[in-house]
Amino acid sequence: MSFFERVATLATMVLGTALIGVSTPGLASQLDQNLNVPLSVTVPETTVLAAAPAETMPVPIAQPAIVQRQDAEDFDSLSEAVAAQNAPDAVSDDLTCLASAIYFESKGEPLPGQLAVAEVIINRSKSGRFAKSVCAVVTQAGQFSFVRGGRIPAIASNANYRTALAVAQVALRDQWDSPAPQALYFHARRVSPGWRKTKVASIGNHIFYR
Template sequence: MRKSKKVRRKFRLSLAAWHAPAIIGLAIFLGFPSVAAYADLATFLSGINRGGERWRMYLTQSPAGSVHDVEMVFSDPITAGALDGGAGITLPDGSRVALTAETKHQGTPDEDRVTRKLKKGRIVAVTPVTPPKDFTAGSILQRTSALMEPTFDSQEKMIFAKPKIKGKEIEIATAFYRKRPPKPEPGLSPMLAKLVTNEKPDILATAYVRPEPDYARESPFDSILREDSNGGRFIPDISPDDHAWAATPLPPGVFSKEEQTCLAEGIYFEARSEPLKGQAAVAQVILNRVRNPTYPKTICGVVYQNKAWRNRCQFSFACDMIRDLIYSRSHWKTAKEVAMAVTAGKIWLPEVGSATHYHATYVKPAWAKTMKRVGQIGLHIFYRTYGGGWS
């Protein structure tokens, strides 16, 4: 008897030991329903009473390409309309469930549900923008767009009118022509390039390359077939007050090394302390004398004329009996560049024109009263002779 009581007490203790884990396990089981429970729950919520066809255990492919284990069917129109399209879910246990509708819901087309009066039309109006200047093929032009209400009336929206471009052809062509900065020419420094007045040098000036025709301002046929009455030689564009002999080409020999050296020496010893424009003005005066019939026909002959007469030559450095030495290589290089540029006609100063004389501002020679003063550049005042330049 006593032994049986001990057995019953031991049984009750063991029963109490596994009672708590059992309750926890049951709660977990109820809290995580199985696949069939999910199907029953969906059936209950949707109000479907399909008897034995609560869920279907077969494989079906979702729109995203995954494979589902179960397919839930909803017959409620509202629920089916929301789930239409083969949507699916993944259960906590990793199984896949596809949601399908028993009957296809015929919804209202999107086009009928949109209020066009508030949404406006779906036509995008592109406003044309004038192409910017200097654009090339392949440029992306900025466009502006806006939504607008489409109209389909019969009113005339666009007409074609005859353009009034007569006499503006070159202006219009240049607006679409990409103007590239000029390439530096051999023997022409960037500082000296600012004084250039003529892009087409004398054909005998081999130091410069002939410029390419600008087809935006003249046609290819005109650039090739145009008659060149000067034969490629540079002739100064003189003013009405200049002497006629100034509009003549220089002798071909002025481009030789010897002649260019004499011209560079005249620039160096007479005006190396002057600005580039002042140096070019002195070179133009020397070349004007070469053009003038009353002076020697060579540059060396003009620069060193009467060099044996002390202080009575044309240029003071040539007859001051002082040995002329070149100490500044940079000034000598500049003098040679100026000499060739002025000789080739790339630089012609209208304010100097056909002047053949000049003097420094700090002296007052007697001959200045007998000539026409044309202007001053730097510390030099330039003069043009009267009587056609023959005196």
């Protein structure tokens, strides 16, 4: 490399250094300006979605109505409950025995008295102190005078028996509260057995005990 070429190269390097020295403060200033931006940054407002109009909201699926069974129906009176009973297509043994006991022990008594007799028999079957079924309670020896030799006499179909059958249905379905709660015994007013039992009700011509 000649002397002149070396001088030219040296001049170019000096000039480049000078330019860098001149431009550096500008770059630093620019960086300084960028770094001095306030720290608090404006956050864009969150867009609040408007509530959907009522008519666009999902509608709950309609649930099927609960259909009450007849034995869950509410009645305003015992007489209404008795009148609502239909003659069953098939009469079970328990229904037959219970209706027969109501008929022989309390036909002609007010409906509460007939129901109380039915409840005594049902209570006995659940007590553990008597036989375990309605028919076994009714035919148990020494309990009901109308039973002869463990058998229930035949009954002709008449208004009193139809009422007894309806009362028995109400009792077995538990459609009306017993007017003699927890009663296990009863007797006619005309007799005085001298029982040392708790009296729970006096209905018509019968007195009930537990």
